[in-house]
Amino acid sequence: MLRYAGKRAILAVLVALTVSFAAFLLLSVATDPAAAIAGEGAEPEVIEQIREQLGLNQPLLAQYGHWLSAISHGDLGTSYYWRQPVSTLILDHLPVTLTLALAATFVALIVAIPLGTIAALYPNSTIDRFALTLAVSAQATPTFWLALMLIILLGVIVPIFPISGDATGWNYVLPAIVLGAHSVPAIMRLTRVGVLDVMGSDYIRTARAKGLYGYRLLSRQVMRNALLPVVSVLAVQLGHKLGGSVITESVFAMNGLGRFALQSIVGGDIPTVQMLVVLFALTFIGLTLLADLLNAWLDPRLRLT
Template identity: 40%
Template structure:
């Protein structure tokens, strides 16, 4: 286990290094000029050049990237060009809201998606299965802002059950988490249905039935533990997805997460913030997948870590 974990960590560090390089190159190729954005449209050429020199943007690309890496190794994500604040502080201030939304969204996805998937698999090819499959496709295809605005209109405007937006209490979390849960539940439902159908056709399930085991025991003891493995991998991916921020949902519900911070930075070409959010998101994806690899053998002892 320790050797495998060490190997995965080394691979993850190489992946993160590649991500920083690709992101740095893409930002360098942008037609927008950060110095011009900071100075303003009416600034003189000399002013723009002074700002570019102060930020080190006049250096060759390899020197800029090397300075970024050396600072990163010291835990320095840089300083925002426009907000004049450390990027680590800006991300840290948004991180609790993002983590809370991520946890709520994953719980909603699992509750809705796994329930639909299990029911569809148990009653496959029936009218119930077809209806739930249609519901799954609809949830996957629906735009984020449509689901969000619809939930706001029904539960906040008409019924007054929850606040219309903001952050701070459990009531504020319900609608954005439910929106993301509905949008992602379709994927979980389809994956769970396919995985369960495959497991239900295995020989050991037929053997369990022939021994007279109850349907509930077969389902919860043999079918679901074996069918849920692909779901664990999907959760690892979702951790990275939600950590990068869901801009549309955060905007609809005025949720102060990392997504809004990244969107504002992109609009202003604030490169340190863009790099910082990208790196945090990449770390979340790597950690999520690493956790999924570690949890899978606990769920299914047949899996061996090598």
């Protein structure tokens, strides 16, 4: 297990370095930071001076090294647009997105896994068809439309939940449902297929011959096997949510990373965008690593590879 974890971690670091290098190139090659800092119509000498000051005349790899070491010391650069350190800006917006992503994933899981399991236990039953219908509709519903409908229903007609901002926990309920609904179909269908598959397996027949049935059969023998494929998908889904949901955050006027990223892009704020790209990529890499380790913990056969 340790060897497996070590190997996976090394791979993750390699991928992270590759991605960060690509993000670095985004700034250094696609634009001329010196010109941007000097402002429009600056003398070439001035630009050259700035370039020298910032070390931009050094070889690309050396610059990358400096950049990496700066990041590792917590210096993520300064935003042109907001005129603040990027690190401060990210830390300001992160909690909202993090809370929303976790809440949405929670919503998705408590709906998708029980529904998928029941659908698998009674295939082609009414509940199975209901689950399928729900999955198809959830997949086909545009996020913004669902958000607006929920605002109208539960915010305006029956005003239970706040519809805008991120001040209290209640503010997160509707956005979490909207964002979570998006993940329900994939997780539910995977759970259904997983449970159906496992229920038909030889080892479940063995377990039944041993006298296991009902809930105990599910919890003791079925679920761990059935949920293996769900873990990987969950990592990807959570990654998407942590990358910030532009639409959901915009509709509910929440000050998360998604809306922040959109504003930075519109404002042409390259250093911020660059750091966001790195952050999102690292989030994905980290979650994938976590999913791999979780899967290996769940399934001993994976530890061999």
